[in-house]
Amino acid sequence: MTDMPDTTLTSDPSHDEPGDHGDDAAGYYTPGEPIKDTKAPTGPIDERWQTRKFEARLVNPSNRRKLDVIIVGTGLAGGAAAATLGEAGYNVKSFCYQDSPRRAHSIAAQGGINAAKNYKEDGDSVHRLFYDTVKGGDYRSRESNVYRLAEVSTNIIDQCVAQGVPFAREYGGLLDNRSFGGVQVSRTFYARGQTGQQLLIGAYQAMERQVAAGTVEQFTRHEMLEVIVVDGKARGIIARDLVTGEIETHLADVVVLASGGYGNVFFLSTNAMGSNVTAAWRAHRKGAYMANPCYTQIHPTCIPVTGTHQSKLTLMSESLRNDGRIWVPKSKADCDKDPRDIPEEARDYYLERIYPSFGNLVPRDIASRAAKNVCDEGRGVGPEVDGVRRGVYLDFSAAIARLGKDGIEEKYDNLFDMYARITGENPYETPMRIYPAVHYVMGGLWVDYDLQSSIEGLFVTGEANFSDHGANRLGASALMQGLADGYFVLPHTIRDYLADGPFEKVAEDHPAVVEAKKAVEDRVAHFLNTSGTRSVDSYHRELGNIMWEYCGMERSEDGLKKAIDLIRTLKDDFWRNVKVLGTAEGLNQSLERAGRVADFFELGELMCIDALNRRESCGGHFRAESQTEDGEALRHDDQFAYVAAWEFAGDPDSGGMGTPVLHKEELVYTAIEMKQRSYK
Amino acid sequence: MAASGIIFIGFVLLHMYGNLKAFSGHDAYNEYAEHLRTIGEPMLPREGLLWIIRSVLIVSLVVHVYCAAALWKRANKARTTKYVMKKNIASSFSSRLMRWGGLTLLLFIIWHLVNFTIGKVNVQGGSTNDPYNLLVDTFDTWWMTLIYLAAMFALAMHLHHGVWSSAQTLGLTNNARARRNAKSLGWIVAIVIAGGFSLVPIFVLAGVITK
Amino acid sequence: MKVTLKIWRQPDAASKGAMHTYELDGVSEDMSFLEMLDVLNEELNGKGEDPVAFDSDCREGICGMCGLMINGQAHGPEVTTTCQLHMRSFKDGDEIVIEPWRADAFPVIKDLVVDRGAFDRIIQAGGYISVNTGSAPEAHSVPVPRDDALRAFNVATCIGCGACVAACPNGSASLFMGAKITHLGELPQGQPERDTRVVDMVAQHDHEGFGGCTNIGECTAACPKEIPLDVISRLNWDLHQAMRHGH
Ligand SMILES: Cc1cc2nc3c(=O)[nH]c(=O)nc-3n(C[C@H](O)[C@H](O)[C@H](O)COP(=O)(O)OP(=O)(O)OC[C@H]3O[C@@H](n4cnc5c(N)ncnc54)[C@H](O)[C@@H]3O)c2cc1C
Ligand code: HEM
Ligand code: HEM
């Protein structure tokens, strides 16, 4: 939902004057050196990737067998990379925590994948996709990376079709496209509501083919718990075999993290139960910068929470907003009534009221925030959870009257079924209830143009890195990025690094290896030996509540400071009072979760610090202090047009976070002009 | 498995047709039995065609039973720990009876051959060299008829699933329509064959067909 | 509501397991089946008893990680995955028997968790189209009739959960295998490897110790993605063709 009219608003004088945004996070962080070189080639934007590919050194085929590559993650980003590097002849070891690579969370993506094929002749082009993505990201992404993403997007479709991905087709046998997320061109390729699944199965099959060929070795039910850094270079990982419990050392010439997003820090999200930050966080602790951690995407159309037992939230496709009208009762008194008994004049179609020109189709962040506001006012609907009703109606009665029940059925049948199965209500008869939920994180490990992190030899791809979506991601762009990184970008940039290899072998008893392994063993032992009283999940749930409340849809200085205190207190309690039963040997799911939650605590704290520092509203990050008079997001390009890359500065005594160091990477746009969004 | 099964189906169809000759009386039936032995003469020796059929049947039987045993063994090895509770919701009774039903058929065939072909046992102690009379004597005995009717039930069940199953095994049921047709055909073949076979014993016992 | 749970407990692959009985009160009908087990686990953890191990990840019916035998039916009484089954399918006072998938090719790891690595190995044997990254022709150079693409898609929705194996009286994985063979076999891109694919996949399937298919049809009824029996017919057809072509 980006192609909305631009208004150049940067100079709009509202609450905050330019240059006067204080330093909210003072005391919580240490200023560091700015990042000068991102390794992006200069020159015309459409030539940069070609230049880089040409300049990246080659690796002699006979040498590739001798080069060991570790890839953590088998989603689109990791699976595609494993297949491609395996085909090239490198010696790949692939890790995932599920029982099969095919189950990585990319499988859950529904809507589709963007590519600048311009099959519809509707004016699409690489440049337009680039432009839409930068603008959608609210001018907080690195333009060279985004341009490259748009450029390779077309190759992705060719590759997937050749692998047998059954994209939707037209009667003539050619590929169908739809327009997604409100953009004005049709560039989204899809396979009904299961695009992520089909793309992932394609990458998975390509990877399994390499497993059979012997170039890829797959380690399923293995969780990476530490990265091994020797002389400043990433040289391997420590992983726990989740079945036997064994702590294993895997050494290599290069390590790739494709471990997905960390939305589960909120406990309730649309992410899979096992999605975690551990792989990324362990790397962060060893020196990899974490960039823009506070950038979170909240999706407005999810099925609301029903009670305190809830374990995860389910996304309903955004397309529902095309025909459904969103409303809540005007009066609190009506909130527990049957919605069908509430007369038209007692309903508040708040999006249509506040945003008359875009109505129910305003972007994700705006729709989400508006829903939160009406529920905070006490006008939410549905069951009360912890004393508040968190839900708004998404009403199809007008659309049913217009298109007939059959028309709606044809368009949305599977979604209506899914809704009915989960809620037990029939959405053809009563309005659906929806509420926003955490869906995606734009933040992640900082990488340069080569996708290399600030640890040499540690590359990061997919949702785990920060690189392409700025402060907000467009629909159907995450799949594009995952496959772009995995199939087409990383395989080129990594060879430049590997051209210097094979590196000197690291011995298993090298101090860095021993130290990393011991750290993991100690942590496992700590959890099992703490004879506490509270379950891991109860801590996770409480942390999630704090994050959602203070670092969710709307953030404020006071709230964030409070959240940091709450997190620190809860974290202390967690380390002293958590209860993990069972043993280290063998499958122990509580133990797995304990490790993940421990890292979520530290991440949560850093997210709040990052959000506190960024006293502007941009993309998915809305700061209460930075809004226009009528309550819209206000960006401050003069002060915040940078990537916030955080360096871990742990306190060796307490083992705590200390004050992280902030390195700023200035964002420079040469091919595009910065503009303020408006949807009124 | 499917090939041998289908050969069996072909055979039982013919065999049933032959049996029904019993309704035409003593001479017609015996003539038919004799005819079976002389078809093809003089190109083939006496009983030539019969032996060709017999060898095809024997080979099929060996193949069929071998495959059945192999599948059975594999299935047992594929799940050595049984469920405490297992419901079947979509499968027909016949599909789950294939093995025990098949075994019943095997026992039946052995007895049947002893009865009519190899041993020629006349349970009433009468003569055994007149096929028609042997037939009538056999089914005049109520428990013989009962055994045969039980076998025909097993056969019907076996065919009900077997017809559909062989179509599927041959890869002929690639859509829902073809699958429905194959299942209907299973019912038809089962009823026609088992029903057709059952007529003779029932009518003998009922006294309609007599010596 | 209150339910009685009879759950298979087995500490590890080597140990012998047994059914244990638990009473669980305060179950809401809005809970998913797995959330109900989460609640049980919280209780067990509180009492110092080892929580019940079971697999799940996406909890929205797409990753194929979850899978329990519930009252004798794979994924329980509805046509859906275990994670999408809700407690409103049960009544107050119900007794619910919960077991892991049973197949020797899916050995139990712990409690209700089994190892489905055999599925990966079947795919490794040929469940792919050989095309190296970067060597693909322009996507529109090969049109695919819409119906073929749709049929391929419909069977490509298999989530690899293993319910078909769990439900099959023979412990056969023919539905899973047939789904992949049909998916790739429907598309022009899948033709060059069609013969070798089916031969190699079937050989691997048999080698893994799955049973043979005798067309019983329990698999398709248990399949949360409603993969039809067509795919087994297709598998057989392709196998015969491959044999005729001398494989
Ligand atoms: C419900 C939903 C719908 C979506 N719909 C769309 C859409 O329509 N279009 C779109 O473009 N995007 C969509 N997205 C976003 C998109 O799916 C993801 O951003 C993207 O798939 C991430 O891919 P990935 O390869 O980076 O990571 P993932 O697919 O999440 O893979 C992570 C991998 O890392 C492994 N891993 C993680 N931690 C460890 C560890 N410690 N040790 C070992 N292995 C580990 C996991 O096992 C897994 O294999 C959606 C997301 C959700 C949640
Ligand atoms: C001799 C004793 C017999 C035994 C032990 C036996 C056993 C079996 C078994 C175990 C099967 C496999 C189940 C399946 O594929 O669904 C089978 C299939 C079949 N049987 Fe028999 N059977 C016997 C006799 C017969 C007879 C007499 C006929 C026909 C008149 C017959 C026809 C079939 C057919 C058509 C199939 C299906 C083949 C397929 O699915 O490929 N069988 N039998
Ligand atoms: C009521 C049912 C049946 C009757 C009355 C019947 C009768 C007979 C008779 C009279 C013969 C001897 C024919 C001869 O020697 O000329 C015979 C032979 C035979 N029958 Fe049947 N039969 C019946 C069912 C079956 C069935 C169901 C099968 C197989 C599944 C079967 C298989 C055979 C075989 C294999 C022979 C031997 C043929 C040969 O090689 O000579 N019969 N039957």
Ligand code: SF4
């Ligand atoms: S065929 Fe159906 S039951 Fe079998 S693995 Fe696939 S989705 Fe699961």
Ligand code: F3S
């Ligand atoms: S239940 Fe089993 S026997 Fe075949 S048709 Fe299904 S795999």
Ligand code: FES
């Ligand atoms: S947990 Fe993913 S399908 Fe059930």
